[in-house]
C-alpha cells in the first residue's frame with residue numbers, strides 16, 4: 001500500500017494526484033500533529049462527559065441498520081448526537097461499559113456546531129487538498145467522530161460514501177483522519193483500489209412514506225481485493241465518494257478513534273430526499289472561518 005507525506009501547506013505532488021486518481025484513496029502521513037489529534041480526542045470525551053448518554057437508546061450499526069428507523073438518527077444531520085455500540089448494552093438496555101467506551105460515533109454536524117471541531121475541519125491544509133482534487137465550491141456536509149472502542153467496536157460494512165451523500169453529479173469525498181494508530185487488529189479501514197471508476201451501487205434516501213431506504217442503481221462488478229489502509233496517528237486518508245471501503249470490528253484492547261469529514265460541491269444538486277437534511281437556518285458552509 002502506497003503512503004505519502006505531503007508538503008506542510010497541503011500541496012500534493014503529481015505522483016500523489018496520480019495515485020489518488022488510480023486507486024481512489026490517498027494516505028497522507030503526518031498530515032495532522034499529535035497535538036491536533038489529541039485536541040479532538042479531549043473534546044470528544046468532554047462532549048460525552050457533559051451528556052447523559054445513559055438516556056440514549058439509538059444504536060448505530062451498519063449491519064442491522066436499526067438506526068435508520070430512529071427519529072434521533074434521521075434528524076441528526078444538523079446536530080451533535082451520540083450513537084451507541086450495539087454491544088454496549090445488556091439485555092435490559094443498560095450500559096455495560098463506561099460512557100466513553102460505549103459510544104460508536106458522534107455525528108453529524110460537529111464541524112458546524114463545536115468550535116474545536118470547526119477549527120480542525122477548516123484548516124488551510126484541508127482546504128488546499130479540496131481545491132487540488134477539483135472542488136470549486138466545497139461545502140462541509142457531514143462530520144463524524146468514530147470511537148471503534150476496544151473489544152466492542154463494530155464493523156462498518158462495505159459502502160460508497162456517495163450512496164449516503166448523493167449529489168448530481170456525484171461530488172462527495174471523505175477526509176478521514178486517524179486520531180490513533182489504526183491497525184488490522186483494532187479495526188483499520190480497508191478499500192477496493194480502483195473500483196471508484198465503476199458505478200454507484202445504491203442510494204440511501206427517504207422514500208414516499210418518509211422511511212429511509214436503499215434503492216439499487218447499478219450492480220457493480222467489484223473484482224479488486226480489499227487493501228488494509230493501516231494508518232499512523234495523524235494520517236489523513238482521502239476517499240473518493242465512489243470508492244468501496246469498510247472497516248473491521250475491533251476485538252483488540254486498543255481503541256481506534258478517527259474523525260471523518262465529508263465534503264460535496266455546492267455547484268451540484270443536493271436532492272431533497274437525501275437522508276441528511278439541514279434546517280434552512282443552517283445552510284452549508286465551506287472551509288472559510290465562520291463569522
Ligand SMILES: O=C(O)CCC(=O)C(=O)O
Nearest residue numbers: 146156161174247258260
Ligand atoms: O472509520 C470507520 O471505521 C469508517 C468510516 C467511513 O466509512 C467513512 O468515513 O466513510
